Amino acid sequence: xxxxxxxxxxxxxxxxxxxxxxxxxxxxxxxxxxxxxxxxxxxxxxxxxxxxxxxxxxxxxxxxxxxxxxxxxxxxxxxxxxxxxxxxxxxxxxxxxxxxxxxxxxxxxxxxxxxxxxxxxxxxxxxxxxxxxxxxxxxxxxxxxxxxxxxxxxxxxxxxxxxxxxxxxxxxxxxxxxxxxxxxxxxxxxxxxxxxxxxxxxxxxxxxxxxxxxxxxxxxxxxxxxxxxxxxxxxxxxxxxxxxxxxxxxxxxxxxxxxxxxxxxxxxxxxxxxxxxxxxxxxxxxxxxxxxxxxxxxxxxxxxxxxxxxxxxxxxxxxxxxxxxxxxxxxxxxxxxxxxxxxxxxxxxxxxxxxxxxxxxxxxxxxxxxxxxxxxxxxxxxxxxxxxxxxxxxxxxxxxxxxxxxxxxxxxxxxxxxxxxxxxxxxxxxxxxxxxxxxxxxxxxxxxxxxxxxxxxx
Numbered sequence: 001x002x003x004x005x006x007x008x009x010x011x012x013x014x015x016x017x018x019x020x021x022x023x024x025x026x027x028x029x030x031x032x033x034x035x036x037x038x039x040x041x042x043x044x045x046x047x048x049x050x051x052x053x054x055x056x057x058x059x060x061x062x063x064x065x066x067x068x069x070x071x072x073x074x075x076x077x078x079x080x081x082x083x084x085x086x087x088x089x090x091x092x093x094x095x096x097x098x099x100x101x102x103x104x105x106x107x108x109x110x111x112x113x114x115x116x117x118x119x120x121x122x123x124x125x126x127x128x129x130x131x132x133x134x135x136x137x138x139x140x141x142x143x144x145x146x147x148x149x150x151x152x153x154x155x156x157x158x159x160x161x162x163x164x165x166x167x168x169x170x171x172x173x174x175x176x177x178x179x180x181x182x183x184x185x186x187x188x189x190x191x192x193x194x195x196x197x198x199x200x201x202x203x204x205x206x207x208x209x210x211x212x213x214x215x216x217x218x219x220x221x222x223x224x225x226x227x228x229x230x231x232x233x234x235x236x237x238x239x240x241x242x243x244x245x246x247x248x249x250x251x252x253x254x255x256x257x258x259x260x261x262x263x264x265x266x267x268x269x270x271x272x273x274x275x276x277x278x279x280x281x282x283x284x285x286x287x288x289x290x291x292x293x294x295x296x297x298x299x300x301x302x303x304x305x306x307x308x309x310x311x312x313x314x315x316x317x318x319x320x321x322x323x324x325x326x327x328x329x330x331x332x333x334x335x336x337x338x339x340x341x342x343x344x345x346x347x348x349x350x351x352x353x354x355x356x357x358x359x360x361x362x363x364x365x366x367x368x369x370x371x372x373x374x375x376x377x378x379x380x381x382x383x384x385x386x387x388x389x390x391x392x393x394x395x396x397x398x399x400x401x402x403x404x405x406x407x408x409x410x411x412x413x414x415x416x417x418x419x420x421x422x423x424x425x426x427x428x429x430x431x432x433x434x435x436x437x438x439x440x441x442x443x444x445x446x447x448x449x450x451x452x453x454x455x456x457x458x
Contacts, residue, residue, distance in 0.1 A: 142171045
């Protein structure tokens with residue numbers, strides 16, 4: 001096994017596989033594509049479906065099959081918040097393969113052509129790892145990916161035909177993403193690309209999933225759950241938990257996963273609720289040390305609280321010291337929705353300050369995250385602070401050759417209470433925006449920014 005290559009048979013934070021319900025046909029297809037890829041005909045599989053339909057779970061099962069056959073597996077996860085550094089998913093992939101990301105994803109920011117070399121370097125790095133026994137790369141939730149990351153995916157997809165490489169990219173088909181919409185048609189035209197659409201469970205599969213956590217359900221019970229959930233596996237699982245812990249009310253069924261999670265959140269202790277609410281502001285993945293710093297508490301005092309959150313099915317232990325993840329993005333959404341405006345604003349401030357303190361020696365990978373939290377505070381008198389962090393994040397994105405992300409962040413900085421921005425600072429930001437747009441190949445946006453800068457200067 002290669003040093004640094006992901007070795008679990010599952011994605012971090014998930015229980016060991018006990019078999020997968022209702023996905024045998026899809027798993028058989030993935031096995032076949034894996035065989036073709038390891039044989040030297042690379043493939044990209046686009047796994048598509050609604051939230052909670054089981055995209056990640058299916059990818060975990062594939063990872064187990066690949067590792068059992070001696071094929072390396074690397075994961076990269078896009079995050080729902082606009083606080084991840086550029087190329088974040090690819091940086092995770094490279095790190096899990098024992099490759100320092102900055103040795104690959106770095107070039108001359110003054111040369112737009114140099115980004116092609118960077119894309120080629122990453123492709124060759126993947127080919128090099130895949131050459132021996134094959135490689136599976138799983139990119140989860142690409143509907144949240146930044147534009148530069150998706151352009152890199154498009155490039156790799158076009159170059160893997162002769163590589164022993166299987167790429168699997170999951171995304172929500174109902175999630176609005178202008179960035180993904182712009183790249184998806186090109187991906188689907190590639191001869192190396194397959195599309196795998198996931199459907200909801202039928203009655204037998206719902207009954208089977210209920211049986212895993214509850215007493216043998218009757219056909220009537222299974223039909224009631226199918227009617228409420230539409231066969232969405234995550235929703236079925238959450239309803240099964242609610243039946244087990246007594247929060248299920250047949251006469252008043254939940255309307256969504258959020259309803260089920262909210263009911264469970266009301267059953268944990270007040271201190272546990274406060275901890276998971278702070279964690280929800282940090283993000284889907286979080287370190288206990290950062291949450292503890294946010295709450296101004298010692299980590300040891302938070303340990304029994306995180307154990308309680310795990311016991312109630314709110315979060316998973318990633319298996320890495322102090323690292324945790326909400327069991328699903330919808331779970332995190334439900335916890336965040338339980339916060340009042342006052343508490344949410346206070347937690348964003350506390351998280352921003354905790355990140356800046358914890359990573360003071362090297363903030364480069366955390367600038368966009370700090371900027372995201374301050375942006376939430378902009379309507380409450382912190383626009384100048386938010387703008388300062390956003391500009392730093394934009395400069396960092398451009399330095400990393402993620403020109404599209406840099407342009408987005410410069411736009412965001414200009415939109416933060418524009419009346420409070422001096423003409424000089426506005427002009428400088430517009431010039432920087434134009435430069436980023438030029439490098440991204442968006443000449444219309446470049447011209448617009450240049451005209452706006454000239455107008456401001458006059």
